Amino acid sequence: MALQYSSIGGRSCRLSMVIGFALCLLLLLSNARTSSATRVLMSKEHLLRRNLLDNGLGNTPPMGWNSWNHFGCNIDEDLIRETADAMVSTGLAALGYQYVNIDDCWAELDRDSQGNLVAKASTFPSGIQALADYVHGKGLKLGLYSDAGNLTCSKKMPGSLGHEDQDAKTFASWGVDYLKYDNCNNNDISPKERYPQMSEALLNTGRPIFFSLCEWGQEDPAIWAKSVGNSWRTTGDIKDNWNSMTSRADQNDMWASYAGPGGWNDPDMLEVGNGGMTTEEYRAHFSIWALAKAPLLIGCDIRALDATTQELLNNTEVIAVNQDKLGVQGRKVKSNDGLEVWAGPLSDNKVAVILWNRSSSTATITASWSDIGLESGTSVDARDLWAHSTQSSVTEEISAQLDSHACKMYVLTPN
Numbered sequence: 001m002a003l004q005y006s007s008i009g010g011r012s013c014r015l016s017m018v019i020g021f022a023l024c025l026l027l028l029l030s031n032a033r034t035s036s037a038t039r040v041l042m043s044k045e046h047l048l049r050r051n052l053l054d055n056g057l058g059n060t061p062p063m064g065w066n067s068w069n070h071f072g073c074n075i076d077e078d079l080i081r082e083t084a085d086a087m088v089s090t091g092l093a094a095l096g097y098q099y100v101n102i103d104d105c106w107a108e109l110d111r112d113s114q115g116n117l118v119a120k121a122s123t124f125p126s127g128i129q130a131l132a133d134y135v136h137g138k139g140l141k142l143g144l145y146s147d148a149g150n151l152t153c154s155k156k157m158p159g160s161l162g163h164e165d166q167d168a169k170t171f172a173s174w175g176v177d178y179l180k181y182d183n184c185n186n187n188d189i190s191p192k193e194r195y196p197q198m199s200e201a202l203l204n205t206g207r208p209i210f211f212s213l214c215e216w217g218q219e220d221p222a223i224w225a226k227s228v229g230n231s232w233r234t235t236g237d238i239k240d241n242w243n244s245m246t247s248r249a250d251q252n253d254m255w256a257s258y259a260g261p262g263g264w265n266d267p268d269m270l271e272v273g274n275g276g277m278t279t280e281e282y283r284a285h286f287s288i289w290a291l292a293k294a295p296l297l298i299g300c301d302i303r304a305l306d307a308t309t310q311e312l313l314n315n316t317e318v319i320a321v322n323q324d325k326l327g328v329q330g331r332k333v334k335s336n337d338g339l340e341v342w343a344g345p346l347s348d349n350k351v352a353v354i355l356w357n358r359s360s361s362t363a364t365i366t367a368s369w370s371d372i373g374l375e376s377g378t379s380v381d382a383r384d385l386w387a388h389s390t391q392s393s394v395t396e397e398i399s400a401q402l403d404s405h406a407c408k409m410y411v412l413t414p415n
């Protein structure tokens with residue numbers, strides 16, 4: 001890899017000498033200032049980014065559904081078909097939820113005589129390609145799951161370690177659009193070795209396949225995975241409770257500066273609608289995930305959505321913050337005994353803000369303009385994304401009284 005890069009580097013240097021000697025000199029000088037180790041790493045990443053991950057996907061965070069949080073291993077092809085149907089009939093598909101992602105447990109434990117992965121006959125008798133055709137027929141995309149190890153986490157199906165090219169070709173031939181790639185049973189090999197192999201294999205198939213790294217934040221993937229995948233988990237698995245959700249939010253927040261179009265931090269899939277949190281806690285969960293430009297992958301049973309869950313998941317104004325084309329991850333900007341302000345810039349000089357009371361009783365939370373990157377004296381229209389109301393000409397600060405665990409989410413538009 002490094003050798004290949006040097007020859008490319010040599011060529012581009014000669015080229016720039018033709019364009020202008022000064023530019024080349026500048027390049028050499030700036031190179032000389034970095035250590036050779038850093039240079040190798042940088043050049044490798046540069047090359048990987050150009051050659052491995054040029055799949056054109058993930059310009060905004062992915063939206064869709066995944067089977068794991070609600071169903072675990074208890075999945076079959078009927079569930080996937082009915083979920084695709086429900087995605088359309090609930091109106092969620094029209095709001096941008098497009099991936100229908102099958103998680104662990106879809107395959108037989110044994111590969112076939114040629115070493116190919118085989119869909120589990122008892123639960124996916126029609127095979128994955130037929131499901132992909134069905135899902136594509138609804139205008140949606142199909143996601144699948146494998147693992148950068150010998151077995152997946154359930155140990156009920158093989159992983160793809162050592163079979164990357166073969167499995168990537170299989171996925172592409174079936175029409176798979178998204179791969180979640182887990183980290184169990186990995187022989188203690190570094191993720192930095194295992195994940196690029198699948199990334200390259202996927203790219204070599206010629207089919208654009210969104211690549212979701214799931215190495216749980218083990219080796220700080222935000223730092224290196226942008227050249228490898230379209231999203232990377234920054235945390236261990238989420239559970240359907242307040243402590244788990246808030247801790248994922250905080251761990252993910254540390255890596256905010258590394259996210260951007262093409263590669264996103266992933267604090268794990270949504271638990272909204274699964275029953276373990278209150279409505280206000282789920283509202284905060286969805287709001288923070290949207291602001292943090294996290295993948296919005298629904299994790300409940302969308303065939304049986306109650307009106308409250310539907311109202312949380314279908315808030316077009318919150319979704320618009322997540323999908324804003326600027327692609328900057330909002331972050332926690334102020335925290336005082338559980339009274340928090342999260343904020344981030346949006347396109348057209350707008351600012352998204354969340355006031356969040358994480359403590360156990362009612363409180364008033366205030367974000368002053370200096371907390372959230374607005375100049376003092378700026379007058380804004382403040383759109384409350386959950387109340388669907390607008391306050392005109394707000395200056396200096398915005399504040400709200402909030403019940404325990406509740407949040408307010410605004411988009412501020414400078415006048």
Ligand SMILES: *[C@@H]1O[C@H](CO)[C@@H](O)[C@H](O)[C@H]1NC(C)=O
Pocket residue numbers: 150162187
């Ligand atoms: C996993 O697979 C590798 C090579 O395919 C093999 O060397 C290793 O022993 C396997 N590990 C386990 C725990 O089965």
Ligand SMILES: *[C@@H]1O[C@H](CO)[C@@H](O)[C@H](O)[C@H]1NC(C)=O
Pocket residue numbers: 090091306307308310311314316
């Ligand atoms: C969202 O869900 C609510 C509750 O079911 C419904 O009243 C509303 O029309 C839905 N909005 C959209 C945009 O789908």
Ligand SMILES: CC(=O)N[C@H]1CO[C@H](CO)[C@@H](O)[C@@H]1O
Pocket residue numbers: 336337338339357358359360361362363364404
């Ligand atoms: C007034 C009040 O105590 N409200 C709670 C909301 O969150 C803050 C942070 O702890 C708590 O101090 C407050 O108890």
